[in-house]
Amino acid sequence: MASSISLKGSTRTVTEFFEYSINSILYQRAVYPPEDFSTVKKYDLNLLKTHDNDLKQYIRKILLQVHRWLLGGKCNKLVLCIVDKDTCEITEKWEFDVAHNSKMESAHQEQIDATETQKQIRALMRQITASVTFLPELSNEGNYTFNVLAYTDANAKVPLEWADSDLSEIDAGEVVQFKNFSTNDHKISTRVSYRVNE
């Protein structure tokens, strides 16, 4: 009983993190104009969150489903792709690997403090924000859109809006691994891969 509650809490933390990280990435990479975002205080940081209703609903719908999958332990990866509108090519790929601790051996299952998790998330959000400095500039601003991929088990329930997709790899891209954070039940590792400008 208690474990199921903590699983829910852990999943919430993860979903919440996804919400803020997607918002941050969309802002930092200028997929949406800065006017669409406003500052909110979260994880003791000033983060930017969209106040555009359509976008908010869009992200919410995705995350509601992802949350459902996470609860069932069906989702093991979430990918945010930044796509060039002209060529439909992926220029940047943000990957969030989700490891379910319950699936791993319970031997080394030490309890992780909530404040420790917050600290780790904070460090990760800082890294995402800082990544703008080394990521290649996205030329012709405003010409990018994004899509979201979720890696799920084959037996996961899939709503109509989700359809099978390919791997969407970036050829000859570079990969940067970020810090990890873990909750009692999940371990999230983040990395970004991007196309190198010739």
Add this chain to the structure above:
Amino acid sequence: MSDKRKANINLANNASKSVLSLTSPAKLNVVSSDWSKMTAKRSANKVTKRHLSSSSTLSNVTNVVSSSKGSNNRPTMHHVPQLLRRSSSFFKDDLEISEKRPSKSQDSDDILLNTDRFIPLRSEHSFTLSKIDPSSFEVEVPPPNASPSTHLRAQTKRVFKQNVAEACGLDMNQRILQYMPKPPLSSVRKQSYSIGNRTHYSYSNGYANDNRKDIAKLRKINSNPERILDAPGFQDDFYLNLVSWSKKNILAIALDSALYLWNGEIGDVSLLVEFDRPGAIASVTWSDDDCHISIGKNDGNTEIWDVETMSHVRTMRSGLGVRVGSQSWLDTLIASGAKSGEIHINDVRIKNHIVSTWDEHRGEVCGLSYRQDGLQLASGSNDNTVVIWDTRTSLPQHIKRQHTAAVKALSWNPDVSNLLATGGGQTDKHINFWNTTTGARIGSINTGSQVSSLHWGQSYSSNLEQREIVATGGNPENAISVYNYETKFKVAEIVHAHEARICSSQLSPDGTTLATVGGDENLKFFKVFEPRKKHQFGVCGDEGILGLLSVGKNCDDKSKRSPARRKTSDYLIR
């Protein structure tokens, strides 16, 4: 030495267990048949080994043995991949035998013998991931002309396979899923680009759309038409679009050179216009406000008529001199497709009505359809291509050449705005589903006959919405077929709905009744879909996603569901 053997035996024991867990559910039956072969071979193997030293008469059983016996460079122990030993379940036997003859050379012989099995040498990588070749799991779809019950059987088979896999606790392939709806535009550019106010995102929350228990059901639809009307003089031409049904429940049909209006409420018929030349009409389309009708003619002109006053409003000349076989309205714009392949975008309000000409098709444009929000236009042509146009740039966004015949049937999904279904003609017979954002084909159905029209609809089984698509066909069965979109299986069919091929069809304003017209000069009405229900699950509220996660709040999303139709007074045609 003996310790090592024991370890090997353990390995072998483990292997016999792991065979099951490493095998795909789709191959379960294959395994069992292999098993018997294996045991058969095993006994043969024993024989082989006993006579191995004396002669090579049994070498026909094991080719490798004879060849390697002759040569000196025998593969040594470390050449045998670890996995080979682990995955072969009959090592145990071999070891038992080799224990009886404990000599070093014999031991290596045993290993040699193991190499001659037809055990696939898979790399460690593929085993650790325990992935299945997805192609092996593909379900063979029954032939298109099979009856719905055959489809049901195939479907049950698939469900059974899945159940078996689940019972074995197998992890099947992971899926990579993409959220298909297009991300919204940023607020800045939304203002400059939105055409009309048709943009609406409302998706079913599809909680249990794929609840498999509910899929395996046949739909019952009435195979008798609700009503039959005579359509004398109807042109039996695949490339024309001669029927259109307005939201006000008035069906327009062109018979020979005359255009008739049939009122669905009261059932009376009125003649709108009769042209002099026989077969003058090539296409008929209602405007979005349902007050006007545009008539594409054989001479390349498009006439707009007001049905309230039954009067002619204006004539737009394409200047091409060839028939206009397809049209689609978007507010005050009419896209018209000509026989020569050009698509003209006409603005009905201005004098020089052709605002742009899109020349991409090499054959007659026989299907045209604007997406609900007007950002894309799909066109199908006799050159077998489907082009998805970006209406903002007037450039083709995707050109699709998968069809092998003329593409007349085009239908945008009313819920998922970037989901398009297209159907090919006589030599193609396929329905393809496209994600028009990425241009990817996300599904295909072989219908077994030409596809003259497609319409999305829905049915409900135990209160769950099943998204379906209806296709009208031609030879040999002149059937109306209903497919489930999720499973791509045929769930209902009306065979011999017409005596000749079905040329066109239109869905009624309430989305339940299909009006079909065929070469047999009949107009028939079939009830194929259930009326659309209000969706139970709605997402409302504004603050923070987390508030929504715990409680699935219900809210009235009727306003979201009903397409944002414009009022008729929104625009005027001069």
